[in-house]
Amino acid sequence: MNLDPQNAFLSAQTGLAQLSTLIVSYSFSAVGAVILLIAGYLFAGLAERSVNAGLGRLHGFDQTLRQFFSKITRYAILILVVIMVLGQFGVQTASIIAAIGAIGLAIGLALQGTLQNIAAGIMLLALRPFRIGEYVEVGTVAGTVEEIGLFATRLHTVDGIYVLAPNSTLWNQPVRNFNRNKTRRNDITVEIGRDDDIDRAQTELLRLAAQDKRVKKEPKPTAFIGALAGSVVGVTLRYWTSDTDFLSSKLDLTKQAKEALDAKSISAP
Incomplete structure (x- = not known):
C-alpha cells in the first residue's frame, strides 16, 4: 500500500498541532498546580498557627489538645489542596473523596481500640478530672499523674512503680482525685x-x-x-x-x- 506523502504530511502536522495544544494546556495546569501547592502549603501553616494561638487564648485549654487540633487543621487543608491539584489534571475528585472515605473507614475499624483511647484522651484533657501532679485512683490503677497523652496516661505509684494506663480505661471508670479539693x-x-x-x-x-x-x-x-x-x-x-x-x-x-x-x-x- 502506497502512502501519499501529502496525506502523511497533513497527518503529522495535525498531530503536532494537537500535541502543542496538549503541552500548552498541561503546562498551564502544571503551573497552576505548583502555585496551588505552594499557596496551600503556606495557608495550611498559617491556619495551624492561627488555630494554635486562638485555642491558647482560651483559659485552661490544654496544650496537647491545642497541638492536636492545629495539626488536624493543617492536614485537612493539605488533603483538600492535593484533591484540588488532581482536579487540575482532569482527575475525578468525587472518586478520590470516596476512596479516602473508604480508606478512613477501614483504618477506623482496624484501629477501633486506638481511636477509643484518642477520644478518651481528648475528653480527659478537656474535662480535666485530674491534672499532672495529682494523686488519683481509678479502678485498680492508682498513682501520681506524670503525663496525660492522647493515647495513654503515665502515672507513678507510691512504691515507685511505672504505670502506663490506656485513656479508655481511665475514662470509663469513676475517678478518685485526692488532691483536687484543697x-x-x-x-x-x-x-x-x-x-x-x-x-x-x-x-x-x-x-x-x-x-x-x-x-x-x-x-x-x-x-x-x-x-x-x-x-x-x-x-x-x-x-x-x-x-x-x-x-x-x-x-x-x-x-x-x-x-x-x-x-x-x-x-x-
Missing part, C-alpha cells in the same frame, strides 16, 4: 481500756489538734468514740487539714496521741 478530713483512732477515762482522752486529743498549726480551725476538730471492741475503746480524733498536710499531720498526730495518752494517766478514778 482541704481533706482526717481521722485518727487510738485505743484505750474500757476502764480508762474517756473524757480525759478526748480532751487530750483535742488539745493536740488545737496546738497543731496544720489543723483547720473550721470545721472544728471533734473527738468521739469510734469503736468498741472487747476490752478496748477506740477514741477518734476528726479534723480537717490541707491536702498537702494530710499525710504528715496524720503521722505526727498519731505519734503524739500515743505518747500523750501513755504519759498522762487517763484511768478512771
Whole structure:
C-alpha cells in the first residue's frame, strides 16, 4: 500500500498541532498546580498557627489538645489542596473523596481500640478530672499523674512503680482525685481500756489538734468514740487539714496521741 506523502504530511502536522495544544494546556495546569501547592502549603501553616494561638487564648485549654487540633487543621487543608491539584489534571475528585472515605473507614475499624483511647484522651484533657501532679485512683490503677497523652496516661505509684494506663480505661471508670479539693478530713483512732477515762482522752486529743498549726480551725476538730471492741475503746480524733498536710499531720498526730495518752494517766478514778 502506497502512502501519499501529502496525506502523511497533513497527518503529522495535525498531530503536532494537537500535541502543542496538549503541552500548552498541561503546562498551564502544571503551573497552576505548583502555585496551588505552594499557596496551600503556606495557608495550611498559617491556619495551624492561627488555630494554635486562638485555642491558647482560651483559659485552661490544654496544650496537647491545642497541638492536636492545629495539626488536624493543617492536614485537612493539605488533603483538600492535593484533591484540588488532581482536579487540575482532569482527575475525578468525587472518586478520590470516596476512596479516602473508604480508606478512613477501614483504618477506623482496624484501629477501633486506638481511636477509643484518642477520644478518651481528648475528653480527659478537656474535662480535666485530674491534672499532672495529682494523686488519683481509678479502678485498680492508682498513682501520681506524670503525663496525660492522647493515647495513654503515665502515672507513678507510691512504691515507685511505672504505670502506663490506656485513656479508655481511665475514662470509663469513676475517678478518685485526692488532691483536687484543697482541704481533706482526717481521722485518727487510738485505743484505750474500757476502764480508762474517756473524757480525759478526748480532751487530750483535742488539745493536740488545737496546738497543731496544720489543723483547720473550721470545721472544728471533734473527738468521739469510734469503736468498741472487747476490752478496748477506740477514741477518734476528726479534723480537717490541707491536702498537702494530710499525710504528715496524720503521722505526727498519731505519734503524739500515743505518747500523750501513755504519759498522762487517763484511768478512771
